[in-house]
Amino acid sequence: xxxxxxxxxxxxxxxxxxxxxxxxxxxxxxxxxxxxxxxxxxxxxxxxxxxxxxxxxxxxxxxxxxxxxxxxxxxxxxxxxxxxxxxxxxxxxxxxxxxxxxxxxxxxxxxxxxxxxxxxxx
Amino acid sequence: xxxxxxxxxxxxxxxxxxxxxxxxxxxxxxxxxxxxxxxxxxxxxxxxxxxxxxxxxxxxxxxxxxxxxxxxxxxxxxxxxxxxxxxxxxxxxxxxxxxxxxxxxxxxxxxxxxxxxxxxxxxxxxxxxxxxxxxxxxxxxxxxxxxxxxxxxxxxxxxxxxxxxxxxxxxxxx
Numbered sequence: 697x698x699x700x701x702x703x704x705x706x707x708x709x710x711x712x713x714x715x716x717x718x719x720x721x722x723x724x725x726x727x728x729x730x731x732x733x734x735x736x737x738x739x740x741x742x743x744x745x746x747x748x749x750x751x752x753x754x755x756x757x758x759x760x761x762x763x764x765x766x767x768x769x770x771x772x773x774x775x776x777x778x779x780x781x782x783x784x785x786x787x788x789x790x791x792x793x794x795x796x797x798x799x800x801x802x803x804x805x806x807x808x809x810x811x812x813x814x815x816x817x818x
Numbered sequence: 819x820x821x822x823x824x825x826x827x828x829x830x831x832x833x834x835x836x837x838x839x840x841x842x843x844x845x846x847x848x849x850x851x852x853x854x855x856x857x858x859x860x861x862x863x864x865x866x867x868x869x870x871x872x873x874x875x876x877x878x879x880x881x882x883x884x885x886x887x888x889x890x891x892x893x894x895x896x897x898x899x900x901x902x903x904x905x906x907x908x909x910x911x912x913x914x915x916x917x918x919x920x921x922x923x924x925x926x927x928x929x930x931x932x933x934x935x936x937x938x939x940x941x942x943x944x945x946x947x948x949x950x951x952x953x954x955x956x957x958x959x960x961x962x963x964x965x966x967x968x969x970x971x972x973x974x975x976x977x978x979x980x981x982x983x984x985x986x987x988x989x990x991x992x
Contacts, residue, residue, distance in 0.1 A: 707932065708911065709904035717895040752911070752930055779915020779930070781922065781984045789992075796991040799919075799984050800912055801842045810989050 700815055701725045703744035705735035705761065706777065707753040711800070715748060715777070718804035719811065732756025736764055739772070746815050748807075749794075751778040751785065759788055768793040773814045777802065819924075824972025827924070832953055835916035836964055838986070839909060840957070845891050847962060850954040860945060860952045860963055862938050865889055865906040869914050870931035871968075878968015880917070881936065881944060882910040887959030907933040913964070915986075922983055924975040 702724050704715050716726040727742050729735040731753045739747065747765070751758040758776060767774055776789050777798045786797050795814045798807060819827070833849045840847045863883035870879050889902040911933040918928045936944070947967055955962040984990060 708908040710900045710908040713895070713898040713900045717898045752932060754932055779912055779918070781915075781919045782927065783983065786984065786990065794992065796989060797984065798990075799986050799988045800915060802987055802989060806987075806989055810991065813991065 699723065699725060700745040701727060701742060702811060702815075703727045703729065703735065703738055703742065703747045705729045705732065705738075705747060705753070705758065706750040707731055708750070711750070711777070714804065715807065718808055722808045722812075724811070730754075732758060732761030732764070735761050739765060744772075746773045746775070746811065748775050748777050748811070751776060751780050759785065759792070762789060762792045762794060773817075775810060775814060777807075819973060819975045819977070821972040824970075824975040827975060828921075828966075828970065828972065829951065829953070831917055831920045832951075832964060832966065833955075835913055835920065836953065836955055836962070839913050839916060840888075840955075840962070842986075843892050845888060845957060847955040847957050850956050850961070860941070860949070860965055861961075862941055863963065865902045866936035866941055867903075867906040867910040867933050868936050868940070868944060868965075869910050869933045871914060871918070871928045872931075873926065873928040875926055875971035875974035876921075876928060876968070878950070878966065878970065879944060880910060880914050881941070881963075881965035881967070882906060882913060883941070883963040883965070884909070885960035885962075888957050888962060891957075891959060903935050907935055919983060919985065921975075923977060925978050926975060 712728045729738045733755045749758040774794045775796045779800045864886040865884045868881040949967040951966045953964040
């Protein structure tokens, strides 16, 4: 599992820095993108093992990016990381094939544990 | 809910959300005063950000004003520093997220805009539109202010305890 490439898509520089730091300390490689458009390009070019995805972002939000990723077909694991708590949004993400939903602010230790579980799951 | 009760409830939500937000990054803050509809109570700070919101019964802008000294207390990884402006934008986004989660329990769903940094001119423009309330908080390194502007129909706040929502820090694996 160490060395697996994780893409973090979030318009917040603070979140990108904190999450990538925690994952790299845990042995993962990280990539970052500032919105859904950059995120889609990064997925195509870098083929990450997993994506951590914010919901509210400029240009393309996380749920629209999730739809574009077509993860039910590709199998790419996606975890949402957001301030949103609305059940309807969580249901939409689940329906689109996301592996989970994390509500900011999340403990970085628990986030790394969740990433390990999701990356390891078939 | 009677409008005056709704207003007091929202005030409690904003104060508790702000205290929780800063507590999460290791900064103790204490509310100083109840809301004041007084633009003069809002002093410009080095780090300022705002975020818009809208929904049934509520439309407006939440502002967060923080002195540099408070940002200097935020723990950072020296290898991956972030700017104070990025941090205050993320903070106002998370503050509205917390408020939104609390308001959902009162059947007031909000749509969030994107956080924007605010300079002196933007602050004056926000204040010129009139604010509903300004909340002040004391820290070891100066005062934080949270501003609320726009229109809120406090009478629409209606508690529904049977609804369950995810909370801050939750991780739900599907």
